[in-house]
Amino acid sequence: MLKIGITGGIGSGKTTVCKVFETLGIPVFYADTVAKQIMVTDQILVAGVKSAFGAQSYAADGSLNNKHIAAIVFNNADELARLNALVHPAVFRAFDSWVKQVPATVPYVLKEAALLFESGSYKLCDQNILVQAPEAVKLQRVMERDGVTAEQVKARMDKQLPDEDKIKLADQLINNNEKDSLIVQVTRLHRLFLNSIE
Ligand SMILES: CC(C)(COP(=O)(O)OP(=O)(O)OC[C@H]1O[C@@H](n2cnc3c(N)ncnc32)[C@H](O)[C@@H]1O)[C@@H](O)C(=O)NCCC(=O)NCCS
Ligand SMILES: Nc1ncnc2c1ncn2[C@@H]1O[C@H](COP(=O)(O)OP(=O)(O)OP(=O)(O)O)[C@@H](O)[C@H]1O
Structure with missing residues (x-):
């Protein structure tokens, strides 16, 4: 495949x-969507994001506060690099697991x-x-x-x-x-x- x-x-x-x-x-594996999903479900990542960008990174119901994080990272290259370093390795792993469950008949x-x-x-x-x-x-x-x-x-x-x-x-x-x-x-x-x- x-x-x-x-x-x-x-x-x-x-x-x-x-x-x-x-x-x-x-x-299709939508990496940007998966990134946002795992930022909510992967507890190690959640802890990393909170520690880097503050507890306001998540709302009281646990959902991601996109606007808060976007306002920090898209105005500061170092903060963006920090976010990418937290999220991208987890997305790479999620893609590998996703590929394994795709039927072998898929071209x-x-x-x-x-x-x-x-x-x-x-x-x-x-x-x-x-x-x-x-x-x-x-x-x-x-x-x-x-x-x-x-x-x-x-x-x-x-x-x-x-x-x-x-x-x-x-x-x-x-x-x-x-x-x-x-x-x-x-x-x-x-x-x-x-x-x-x-
Ligand atoms: C900063 C976050 C919370 C902003 O969320 P928001 O809902 O506003 O945007 P969304 O995720 O839908 O992205 C919309 C577009 O913004 C741009 N964008 C998103 N993340 C990044 C990034 N790290 N660097 C540059 N552009 C980016 C892309 O063109 C993307 O398609 C979110 O984008 C995020 O968690 N980004 C880090 C993960 C990441 O790098 N995702 C993209 C590739 S896996
Ligand atoms: N050929 C087109 N004609 C008209 N509208 C379009 C066309 N292609 C995309 N759009 C519209 O432009 C917007 C951006 O498209 P889309 O969301 O597919 O882009 P994207 O590259 O995935 O963006 P992002 O990087 O923000 O995730 C959407 O509202 C979409 O409906």
Whole structure:
């Protein structure tokens, strides 16, 4: 079974692209979602996050206070590195366990991660896809989706590797702009991955 990494800057549309792969029966591991789940369920991680970012990192019902943590880490590179060092190893382990339960008949799986290249996890994948979109389109999409300001989105964009660097590490590109069809591009890659294992 092939492991295909898929990434893209904030608002590039990587989750949207993954939903198209899911309609073709391809299982997707959503690293960002899993990261947030284990930050609530893994008690060692919970203790680490509280110790690094304060007890306010969690609400009284135990849910994650995303806004509190985001306000700290996206304004301070050292704090972000501290959070990444706590969370990323646990996400790597969760992916390994997830892959083991995928039926052997499945030809390939996708690992969707915002920080695939930055975290080094792309090295453990057989191929990596970069989803691209123009900066202005990404900014507008996230502002509309999350109800946040341009400055808040830019603070995250600044913490991610620029597309010109990601392109050098990617094996496949998907253009998620207003003119290229996602379905056509996903179908082409799906055939390519199936052919590569025949
Ligand atoms: C800081 C947190 C609490 C903010 O939560 P929030 O609900 O606002 O954002 P969410 O997790 O949905 O992420 C939205 C987008 O923000 C960007 N982003 C998230 N974490 C990071 C990060 N560590 N570095 C750079 N960009 C990031 C990504 O583009 C991501 O797709 C959360 O993102 C988090 O716990 N991040 C650390 C874990 C992580 O690195 N996740 C991403 C890769 S596994
Ligand atoms: N081709 C498209 N046309 C119109 N809207 C789109 C398109 N692709 C994505 N969007 C919208 O843009 C927003 C961002 O897309 P999505 O959540 O898939 O991006 P993402 O790369 O996973 O973002 P993040 O890094 O924040 O997790 C969503 O509201 C989505 O519905």
